[in-house]
Amino acid sequence: MIFEEIYNTYWQKIFRLCMGYVNDNDIAQDLAQETFIIVWQQLPKFRNESNIGTWIFRIASNNCLRQIEKEKRIIKTELPINLKEENQESIEPKIQILYKFISELPETERIIISLELEEIKQAEIANIVGLSEANVRVKIHRIKEKLMQKFKENGQQ
Numbered sequence: 001m002i003f004e005e006i007y008n009t010y011w012q013k014i015f016r017l018c019m020g021y022v023n024d025n026d027i028a029q030d031l032a033q034e035t036f037i038i039v040w041q042q043l044p045k046f047r048n049e050s051n052i053g054t055w056i057f058r059i060a061s062n063n064c065l066r067q068i069e070k071e072k073r074i075i076k077t078e079l080p081i082n083l084k085e086e087n088q089e090s091i092e093p094k095i096q097i098l099y100k101f102i103s104e105l106p107e108t109e110r111i112i113i114s115l116e117l118e119e120i121k122q123a124e125i126a127n128i129v130g131l132s133e134a135n136v137r138v139k140i141h142r143i144k145e146k147l148m149q150k151f152k153e154n155g156q157q
Contacts, residue, residue: 005008005041010053012034013118014060020114021064023103031067054124061111061128070108101150105143112136113143 014035018028038059047054102110108129113123122140126133 003043005042006039006056007036010056014056016063016118017057017060017111017114019099020102020110020117022066030065032060034105035063038063050127051124053120057115057118057120058128059126060092065107068140069072097151097154098147101147104150105146109139109143109146112139114145115145116140 011032015028015032017026018031018035022028022031025091035062039056042059046052102113105113111129112125116122116129120128121133122136123133130137
């Protein structure tokens with residue numbers, strides 16, 4: 001598979017996975033782009049021991065987790081109050097709320113539900129996160145319950 005095909009096949013999925021981690025359109029785009037730079041650099045070393053999609057999602061997940069760790073170490077400074085917050089108009093409001101709720105989940109749950117939303121097979125998700133398929137199935141059910149509860153608590157349906 002050539003890089004252009006990989007990029008075209010996985011860009012949107014990787015972007016949405018990154019959105020699930022950071023809930024910020026610009027940062028998610030940067031993380032997705034960084035993921036594909038890593039894929040480009042590492043593609044000659046890919047040994048087909050797993051599905052290429054599983055490999056790419058693992059790279060993206062690791063990349064997002066590294067970014068989150070970096071953010072934790074950086075001291076946040078306050079923005080001036082007079083700056084307007086730009087809305088992510090390209091994303092539907094309910095989807096935007098879903099990304100917000102997903103970004104509030106613990107890291108492993110974010111990975112699992114983001115991959116589930118991308119319709120990745122549960123066996124592949126289990127491989128990516130290092131859990132049994134049965135455990136992933138249970139976690140997906142519990143995560144969906146958590147998200148539904150958050151929607152109810154916030155007056156959404």
